Amino acid sequence: MRHSRLWTWHIFAGLVILILLGLHMLIMHLAKFSPNSLNPAGGEAIDWANVVARGKMAFFMITYILLLGAALFHGLYGLNTIIGELNVGHGFKKFCGVALTLLGVALFLFGTWAAIAARGAAMGM
Amino acid sequence: MSETKKMITFHVRKFEPGRDAAPAWRAYSIPLSKGMTVLDGLHEIKRTQDPCLAWRYSCRMGVCGSCAMLINGKPTLACNTQVSAVSEKEICVGPLPNFNIVRDLVPDLTPLFEKHQAVKPFILRKDQEEMENPSGEYEQTPHELEAYLQFSYCIRCGACMAACPTFATDRDYPGPMPLAQSYRYTSDSRDEGFEERTRAVDRASGVFSCHFGSECSAACPKGVDPAKAIQLMKRRMVWDYLHFLKRKKPCGIIHGQRTTGRRENIPEPPEYTIPQK
Amino acid sequence: MAEKPFDNHLGIKGWAVGGSWSFERYLYTLHRLTGLGILAYFLMHIFVTSARVFGPDSWNALLGEEGFLRMTVFKIGEYLVFAAFGFHALNGIRLALVELGFLVGKPIEPVYPYKTCLHTSRAATAALMLLAAVVIVMGGWEFFLK
Numbered sequence: 053m054r055h056s057r058l059w060t061w062h063i064f065a066g067l068v069i070l071i072l073l074g075l076h077m078l079i080m081h082l083a084k085f086s087p088n089s090l091n092p093a094g095g096e097a098i099d100w101a102n103v104v105a106r107g108k109m110a111f112f113m114i115t116y117i118l119l120l121g122a123a124l125f126h127g128l129y130g131l132n133t134i135i136g137e138l139n140v141g142h143g144f145k146k147f148c149g150v151a152l153t154l155l156g157v158a159l160f161l162f163g164t165w166a167a168i169a170a171r172g173a174a175m176g177m
Numbered sequence: 178m179s180e181t182k183k184m185i186t187f188h189v190r191k192f193e194p195g196r197d198a199a200p201a202w203r204a205y206s207i208p209l210s211k212g213m214t215v216l217d218g219l220h221e222i223k224r225t226q227d228p229c230l231a232w233r234y235s236c237r238m239g240v241c242g243s244c245a246m247l248i249n250g251k252p253t254l255a256c257n258t259q260v261s262a263v264s265e266k267e268i269c270v271g272p273l274p275n276f277n278i279v280r281d282l283v284p285d286l287t288p289l290f291e292k293h294q295a296v297k298p299f300i301l302r303k304d305q306e307e308m309e310n311p312s313g314e315y316e317q318t319p320h321e322l323e324a325y326l327q328f329s330y331c332i333r334c335g336a337c338m339a340a341c342p343t344f345a346t347d348r349d350y351p352g353p354m355p356l357a358q359s360y361r362y363t364s365d366s367r368d369e370g371f372e373e374r375t376r377a378v379d380r381a382s383g384v385f386s387c388h389f390g391s392e393c394s395a396a397c398p399k400g401v402d403p404a405k406a407i408q409l410m411k412r413r414m415v416w417d418y419l420h421f422l423k424r425k426k427p428c429g430i431i432h433g434q435r436t437t438g439r440r441e442n443i444p445e446p447p448e449y450t451i452p453q454k
Numbered sequence: 455m456a457e458k459p460f461d462n463h464l465g466i467k468g469w470a471v472g473g474s475w476s477f478e479r480y481l482y483t484l485h486r487l488t489g490l491g492i493l494a495y496f497l498m499h500i501f502v503t504s505a506r507v508f509g510p511d512s513w514n515a516l517l518g519e520e521g522f523l524r525m526t527v528f529k530i531g532e533y534l535v536f537a538a539f540g541f542h543a544l545n546g547i548r549l550a551l552v553e554l555g556f557l558v559g560k561p562i563e564p565v566y567p568y569k570t571c572l573h574t575s576r577a578a579t580a581a582l583m584l585l586a587a588v589v590i591v592m593g594g595w596e597f598f599l600k
Binding site: 388 | 457458463466482485553559562564565
């Protein structure tokens with residue numbers, strides 16, 4: 053795939069991450085500045101009650117999957133770029149490209165399953 | 178009245194292939210004169226202390242690009258660098274990094290020229306016959322000239338290549354100079370070679386391996402600003418992918434007659450105002 | 455006898471130092487380091503957060519009040535990741551703008567002293583780095599002082 057295409061998607065994924073991860077950081081680490089509806093059970097953001105409350109919301113399931121996909125693509129393309137600029141053989145660079153793609157797909161599938169299963173489990177509580 | 182001459186120490190990185198396993202620093206103490214450039218200093222060393230010292234130079238006035246070397250850790254032209262502007266006591270002069278060293282301060286610039294050739298640094302037109310046997314000049318307005326003029330001032334000295342972090346590790350990376358030149362020709366209104374040059378630079382270890390370390394623009398001794406050219410090239414390629422690029426018509430050709438006579442529509446000169454003999 | 459030239463490439467050291475002329479050079483190095491740090495954390499984070507699928511016990515074992523990941527060393531590590539995100543995101547905005555040709559200025563006739571794209575983008579760089587510093591400090595306050 054031509055790198056102008058991959059790089060354009062890298063930038064677009066970065067934009068998606070900026071928004072979604074920014075929101076995630078707001079909820080998790082800047083609780084004073086985030087709306088109460090995102091931590092409905094009060095207390096800390098990572099308390100089990102809050103996890104369940106967010107788990108029920110379709111908004112979070114969808115945004116987690118989007119963030120997962122964007123972050124995996126952005127991060128692994130970045131790592132592939134760094135490896136590609138090292139003074140190593142062409143064969144190794146190609147191998148890394150394939151391996152990172154497979155890793156990314158595997159982690160995306162796992163994470164998507166976890167997001168959907170977590171919502172299912174939360175709905176049942 | 179005797180004057181004590183101010184002395185300066187040049188630490189020069191010497192390397193003689195066949196004799197030395199690796200480069201090593203050697204110190205030379207020479208008198209510091211007013212207005213002395215690093216190039217003048219090297220000549221003084223060669224004249225008085227080390228006739229075997231080797232380096233490249235030619236014009237000694239910053240237009241040929243031959244004398245690029247690493248001066249106190251920064252790649253720049255030796256002829257353009259006043260010694261007193263760098264230091265009054267000690268100065269370190271080494272060969273350009275990121276190239277093999279042939280000898281002493283002489284880098285092997287073959288990769289520079291090969292990568293430059295790979296981006297086809299000349300006007301490409303779809304009409305082969307016109308390229309081989311031109312029938313007239315290409316039209317270009319001063320405004321169209323401005324789009325690439327800055328990047329045409331490049332003297333191929335290699336300082337940008339020495340400063341580039343990507344070029345330090347990636348042997349396949351074209352480097353700032355060839356990439357800037359690929360934009361110089363792409364943005365030239367006379368050129369129709371965008372697709373060909375895109376193929377040359379839109380690949381792994383191509384233009385998108387530039388991450389705006391921007392040392393190339395900081396190091397360039399001629400103000401060519403290769404970083405600007407490279408980012409503009411990326412913009413052109415991304416806009417092309419997103420179908421934002423307006424494909425311009427190639428510039429026209431002024432068809433002239435290859436005679437010594439006056440061409441049509443060029444007015445006659447006015448009458449003489451003083452009597453002619 | 456063929457004389458062998460000496461390889462004078464800077465290698466990975468060239469990613470950290472090299473021409474050493476501009477501030478933007480160090481932003482490049484830091485952007486790489488923070489990116490790798492965030493990626494390493496993220497790959498682990500996918501597995502840690504998936505613990506919620508298996509119920510409150512598995513979640514609390516890691517992230518509950520007495521959870522393993524509540525140790526101070528992990529809290530400091532998490533703050534470093536937050537700080538890395540603050541820098542990487544804002545420098546990333548700068549890079550996205552610059553690498554798409556904004557902020558670099560138009561091609562001009564070079565007249566000494568030369569004004570390069572570094573000059574045209576410096577104001578935006580300063581503003582974004584200031585914003586990054588604000589985010590990092592705010593996060594530090596939340597993490598350690600609240």
